[in-house]
Amino acid sequence: MTLVTAYLDSPGGARLAVCGPAGSSLMRAALAAGVGGIAADCGGVLSCATCHVIVAPEWAQRLPRPGADERAMLDMTAAPREPHSRLSCQIVLVPALDGLVARLPATQY
Numbered sequence: 001m002t003l004v005t006a007y008l009d010s011p012g013g014a015r016l017a018v019c020g021p022a023g024s025s026l027m028r029a030a031l032a033a034g035v036g037g038i039a040a041d042c043g044g045v046l047s048c049a050t051c052h053v054i055v056a057p058e059w060a061q062r063l064p065r066p067g068a069d070e071r072a073m074l075d076m077t078a079a080p081r082e083p084h085s086r087l088s089c090q091i092v093l094v095p096a097l098d099g100l101v102a103r104l105p106a107t108q109y
Contacts, residue, residue, distance in 0.1 A: 004029075004093035006100040008053065010037055020093050026102070027051040027088035037104035044089035049076045050109070051088040053102040060084040062100075063091060079105030 002022040007015050008030060020029030030038040030051075039050035046069050055063065063086065066074065070090045074081050088102070 002095055004095060004098050004100075006093065006097065006102065008035055008037070009101065009103040011104060011106045022094055024093055025089050026053070026091040026093060026100070029093060030088060035104075037108070038088060039108040040089065042089075046070065046073060046087065046089060049073045049078070049087060052077045052079060052105050052108060053086055053088045053091075054082045054105065055084045055086050055091075056101040056103070057084055059097070059100050059102070060086075062097065066090065077105065078107045078109050 003019050004022050005019045009015050018029040018033040027040050027044050041050045042048040070087050074085050
């Protein structure tokens with residue numbers, strides 16, 4: 001099994017490393033690592049916006065563009081949406097994303 005590591009920067013400035021198997025979502029890896037800044041109320045079925053992250057610009061262009069459903073959910077984020085805002089449930093960890101960096105918003109509610 002190939003593991004992919006990503007880094008989440010907390011609002012307080014701490015960098016948290018999360019690791020998940022290739023093919024899983026960034027949200028699942030964050031939950032497994034106990035990251036408190038990811039609520040994931042819907043469990044990753046794209047019906048809420050409580051797994052909002054802001055992907056670092058140098059990584060954002062490596063991701064597939066968000067689909068219509070994700071864009072609609074991003075309109076409902078509690079923290080202001082930013083140009084590189086994404087839902088972590090929609091970011092699939094693949095080897096090419098090893099080292100991905102994203103920032104957690106100040107709030108998910």
